[in-house]
Every structure is written in C-alpha cells, then in structure tokens.
Amino acid sequence: MVDRSTGLAGRRIVVGISGGIAAYKSPELVRRLREHGAEVRVVMTESATAFISPLTLQAVSGHRVHRQLLDEQAEAAMGHIELARWADQVVIAPASAGLIARLAAGLADDLLTTLVLATEARIWLAPAMNRVMWANPAVADNCRRLASREVTLLGPASGSQACGEEGPGRMIEPDRIVKALLDVVRPGPLTGRRFLVTAGPTFEDLDPVRFIGNRSSGRMGFAVAGALADAGASVCLVAGPVQLDTPPGVERVDVRSAGEMLEAVLARIDPCHGFVAVAAVADYRPVEPARHKIKKSGQPLTLSLEPCPDILATVAALPEPPFVVGFAAETHDLESYARGKLERKRLDLIAANRVGDGSGFECEHNALEVYSRDCHWSLQPQSKTTLAHALVEIIAQQMQQREESTP
Numbered sequence: 001m002v003d004r005s006t007g008l009a010g011r012r013i014v015v016g017i018s019g020g021i022a023a024y025k026s027p028e029l030v031r032r033l034r035e036h037g038a039e040v041r042v043v044m045t046e047s048a049t050a051f052i053s054p055l056t057l058q059a060v061s062g063h064r065v066h067r068q069l070l071d072e073q074a075e076a077a078m079g080h081i082e083l084a085r086w087a088d089q090v091v092i093a094p095a096s097a098g099l100i101a102r103l104a105a106g107l108a109d110d111l112l113t114t115l116v117l118a119t120e121a122r123i124w125l126a127p128a129m130n131r132v133m134w135a136n137p138a139v140a141d142n143c144r145r146l147a148s149r150e151v152t153l154l155g156p157a158s159g160s161q162a163c164g165e166e167g168p169g170r171m172i173e174p175d176r177i178v179k180a181l182l183d184v185v186r187p188g189p190l191t192g193r194r195f196l197v198t199a200g201p202t203f204e205d206l207d208p209v210r211f212i213g214n215r216s217s218g219r220m221g222f223a224v225a226g227a228l229a230d231a232g233a234s235v236c237l238v239a240g241p242v243q244l245d246t247p248p249g250v251e252r253v254d255v256r257s258a259g260e261m262l263e264a265v266l267a268r269i270d271p272c273h274g275f276v277a278v279a280a281v282a283d284y285r286p287v288e289p290a291r292h293k294i295k296k297s298g299q300p301l302t303l304s305l306e307p308c309p310d311i312l313a314t315v316a317a318l319p320e321p322p323f324v325v326g327f328a329a330e331t332h333d334l335e336s337y338a339r340g341k342l343e344r345k346r347l348d349l350i351a352a353n354r355v356g357d358g359s360g361f362e363c364e365h366n367a368l369e370v371y372s373r374d375c376h377w378s379l380q381p382q383s384k385t386t387l388a389h390a391l392v393e394i395i396a397q398q399m400q401q402r403e404e405s406t407p
C-alpha cells in the first residue's frame, strides 16, 4: 500500500549503492521509499554488483539500474546529467570507505561519483565498513570534509560485523534511513494531488503534407508541469508537437491534433484533482482532411473548417470537475476577455497574457494577470520557469481555500 501523504510522495530519489556486504539491505530501502510514493532510480558501482544483482534492484525499483558512465544505451535513455537533474535526493547506502574517499576528493571516475558532482539534490550517505576502517583518521577526515559540504551522514550503527568483529561501522537499517529523510523532506503544497496539463500547439491536417498550426512553443505549459511536480503533485503532461525535454518527474503523452488532445485528456482526467490547460489549441480544423496532397490549380481555394472541441470547457463541464485553470492569450482588453472566459467556461482560475508585442509566444519571458471570480494577481515579467512557480503557488492556495469552504 503506497502512502501518498508524506514528504516523500512524488519525490525523485536516486539510491546509490557501493560495494559492501550491507548492499543486501539496499533493495529493502528502495521498497520502503516506494511505499512512501517516491520514484526511485538505482545507480550501482561496479563493486556493488559483486554483492547484489542489478536485476534485484531493477525488480524492486521498477526501472533499469544505471551502472556505467559510458554506456551508450543507458545514456540515450537517461544520461548522467539528466539523472543528476532529475533527482531531488541522492541516498547512497551503503557508502563504502572507498566511495567516501572518492567523493571527498571530488573525483568523477564512475557514474555515481560523477552524478554526485553534477547534482543539486541533497546528498545522504549511510556509511558501512569494518570498525577499524571507520575509526581510521583518514575516513574521519573524509567524512568531515563531506559534512562541511552539506552532505548528510546517517550512522553508522554499532553491532556485530560481517567480518566477525563487533563495533561501529554497520549500515543503519533502511527504515531509519527513511525516517531521517521524512524528518527533513517536507510535503510540498500539492503532495498527493494529481494534475493534468496540456501544452504546446495543435496541428490540424489539411492533407498529408500541410496543416494549420500556431506559434506556441510549449515552454509555458512545460514550465507549469515542472512547477506542479516540484510542489509535490504527480503530473501528466499532454503535449502537442513541440521539441522540448520533459520536465523531471512528469509523465508525458504526445499528441498532434485537438481531437487527439481531447481524447488523451478525457482518458486521464478521472482521478485528477487539477487540470491546467496551457495548450494553444486550434480554434478551427478542416472538416475533412484531404487523403491526397491538394494540388494547386491557380484558382482561389476555399477551405471548409469546423470548430475544434473546447477541451477546457469540456473538462470544466464534467459532473465532478477538478480544479480548472485556463490560459488566455489576448492582444487587447485583457481583463474583460479573461474574466468573460472565466465565467463562460466555468473556470476556477484564468491566467492571461498579452501577446503580439514581442511577449508571450516563442520567448523565454512572460507576464501573467491571474483572475479568480473575486481575486486578481499581477505576476510581473520574469522567466517562464519562475512565473510557473508563482502561478502554482496561487493554484495550491486557491485549491486549499476551495476545499476549506466546501462542506
């Protein structure tokens, strides 16, 4: 049973395993983290694989184990830098004396050490070694150096050791590691919530080679999906045709047309608490796309278009709609158009931006005016990533208010 109420729900955790007999406890750690709703990827050093099979870790984590820095296949799936960016916590258990030394020296001589250098995530180490090694001043020095770089050491515990000796050096138990993380990693404002986000343009085919599209880059929608995930939500992003990397921790479904986008949204909306429609969905589409390339004839051509389904309005009109957020791109009369859409489409929030004067589409920066039925927030021009985080704060706060006021 997965408990999605704690701070670990939706967190992205890399579990690093180095060579030591305590590696037999690592699968248990992965299992415990997943029971709290964390997503786990495992990185093993070469010597770790002598103690425990990567297949075991693959089975308990549900993902292929990452082992080598220069593995073309693994790099193509999720490269080391991507993995370093993906993680919000890196827990190395067991951390051998050798690994601790390499980390203290700042080496990047295998996948795990390179990932530690390349990540901004918090790093946790659970040392495990023979008691004499643990007492060695060289190890103590290395641990002090790591602690001064804000690496958190967990343990070691004292007790009987694999080598037959007794003393400090045992890796602490997986549930104590999990408890240490739970004490620090607080739930985000949207922990335990599911969101669906649409982003990008839609392409409506005229014939096999031509389509009606628009200039939406998808950046704002992708930034919103990423910010929702950072706030602890589990996020599914339904993306129109764009060339963008999926934000860490977000599940992505690619679609092309408004019809496909509607279908993908309706198939996934049911367990969602929130829906954010950022996509620039086409307003009209050809009544029937031509089966063969339309030939030029030198004569004027009339295209017969029909309105596309309104995905946002469809979701807002469901019998039990989620919290619904729309976007509006306007060239003028921003407030009255935005408020009109809020009422007409029965939205909880609308985020409006001015387009056409070099802002909005196809650029990194944006500004938003956000309206609910009785409030207004002005979010000043800033990067789409920062803006998305500010918008997500408003969403979280308004959702909470709505829940508190619903009997």
Ligand code: C5P
Binding pocket: 198, 258, 277, 278, 279, 280, 281, 282, 283, 308, 309, 310, 311, 312, 313, 325, 326, 327, 328, 329, 341
């Ligand atoms: O009515 P307008 O297209 O300006 O509304 C914009 C908002 O509605 C955006 O949130 C957009 O994602 C959503 N929308 C939609 N389906 C459509 C048209 C717009 O979901 N067919």
